[in-house]
Amino acid sequence: MNKYPIIQLDHIIKRYFVGKPNELEILHGLNLKIYPGEFVAIVGESGSGKSTLMNIIGALDRPTEGEYILDDIPISKVKDTEISHIRCKKIGFIFQTFNLIGKLSAIKNVQLPMLYAGVSKKESLKRSKELLELVGMKDRMKHQPNELSGGQKQRVAIARAISNNPTLLLADEPTGALDSSTSRSIMDLFHKLHQEKQMSIVLITHSQELAKETERIITLKDGQIISDCKGEGYHEHLG
Template identity: 50%
Template sequence: MQVIKFENVIKSYQFGENELVVLHGISVSIEKGEFVCIMGPSGSGKSTFMNIVGCLDTPTSGKYYLEGIDVSTMDVNQLAEIRNKKIGFVFQQFNLLPRATALENVELPLIYAGVPSKERKQRALHMLEAVGLKERAHHYPRQLSGGQQQRVAIARALVNNPSIIFADEPTGNLDSKSSIEIMEIFKNLNEIQGLTTIIVTHEPDIAAFGKRQIRFLDGRIISDTKS
């Protein structure tokens, strides 16, 4: 089953009379349960590609299907609903609320989804346990290491049972030991739970965790290989 399908997707931006084309007719698909790493230098188009994949942006032309649904023409509210239900996001900067505990940070997507308080806490605790941080549930981000903060961010991304987990440079702020630990979590999520996993990275040793590597350059896919 195709989770993601791009059909001749073009993304351009207008600056006065000048047009900047960032994606040049991208056609690619990702199957359910794949572990894909997106690579490419700054300005290659990979971030724009991932913003469209993550329903944070829409194509200028072409089609984007997410689990068979054409999301390329959805409005802001429809895209927000898709993001909350189907996609879990993990970022380089962790993006945790500093005055909220680990548990409260993980609960956030469930609050937006209208899940009752008791169920929220149970699900959030379960996810913290899954990433090995149940005993740190009531610690604040400042009391956690970088690797632990990223584990909280992963738990938050998973708490709504998304179809896809999308991570943008998830090891960018971590030392090599913590980076490997975080990538092992993604690997297990993919292999044991079958979660479709898409990671943006510029580091070859991180990309090696993926089973497929897609490389961008100048707004085009220049290679797509499976390992």
Template identity: 60%
Template sequence: MDEIKNKPAAGQPIRRPVIDMRGIFKAFYIGTPNQLEILHGISLAVFEGEFISVVGASGSGKSTLMNIIGVLDRPSAGEYYLDGVDISKIADKELSGIRNKKIGFVFQNFNLISRTNALKNVELPMLYGGMPKKQRDERAKQLLKMVEMEDRTNHLPNELSGGQKQRIAIARAMANDPSIILADEPTGALDSYTGRLVMDIFHKLNKEQGKTIVLITHNNELAEETDRILTMKDGNIISQKINPKRTMDDIYRMTGRDPADMKKGGEGK
């Protein structure tokens, strides 16, 4: 293990993780008395600026975990703090606001609204967030420029290639400058070349804007590029692998604490 050079001075506050999950359980009722437990007490901490990946076979609970991270669903038990907000204390009605402001979704099959053009698609989260039209327009154009799609502003999704669609979807995910970007198999429907382009955009967002990204993937090669790989199996995180290319410094910079702790699942303290 590398030697840690910039250990923070005593008394410096430890940074709170953006995603802070403690003992998350998720069970589905498939008719009493049967109960199907999908997640068996997952604890996870993801820090600001981290780019992590979650891998695992289908049925391992990846999607359920992602739904909980993305507050599309609530855990049956356990605590979840998203960017310091206790999700269990948020009313159902306000969850949509949390999704709108704090989370940017990128899906495998892009899920753009087919009847509206690229610009309108990017504007959509801002519209739901109540941003005024002029500001919305400006920001959407800026985001499209960021993903190098500024010349496709008025195109409908079906006039675009898969890679182009995914870039627009990423621009849309960035619309409200969310705390995390949640990407579910973003390259799954793309060939390796365009998949590469999309991954480059994620890396760029991570490096240049310090975005926290959670990538769910089957592709181990892509997962290897991220800071940390979580492997799931049967509703548990069975392993955590820290990218060997990351220096302890990097991790220290992000988390503000000893990487040795993180192997235990990253308790908040």
């Protein structure tokens, strides 16, 4: 295993309403390291703090205390004006609700993050086609989201998430809106990306069954990590 973590959280505390009588502490001094190429699940009941932790890992929110280092970048110290650029380059997001742009075709949804990142129109179009083929959407490239099934929308969302070759793929309940057979195909796609592209994937889920398929299961309860164990998908990384 590569000894340098891609994600390092040191004594992360997250409070809301800081300094007020109703101050609420959600995360209580979390320490966590995730290494390149790992497929990790973060699980927990509603209210466990996993959504708050996901927002911090995704650089969508900042900890009240502690340090977060993403791929050698001290996120806790980065200026607000630079955060969106880092997210665009380093993190691919996949959401339960897909978050596709309804008026754009599948291929244009995938192309958009690359255009924002400064990739040329020609190169971004070429890569969009390759990615949609990779996720099994070769015949649906010109379809708009309302012409696609839930599983197809999620495949487009995955292609979009990996379009800028992110360091980290962060998936928040990616099968939550899908039926069991479609969920199975999406998980198979995650395994394919992990194995063939050695992608670092963090899966946020309430499902123990899905979590078991990953290499490592981190369980949260009341804002603390109560277990960190191997999943059934575990295998040694060389590096």
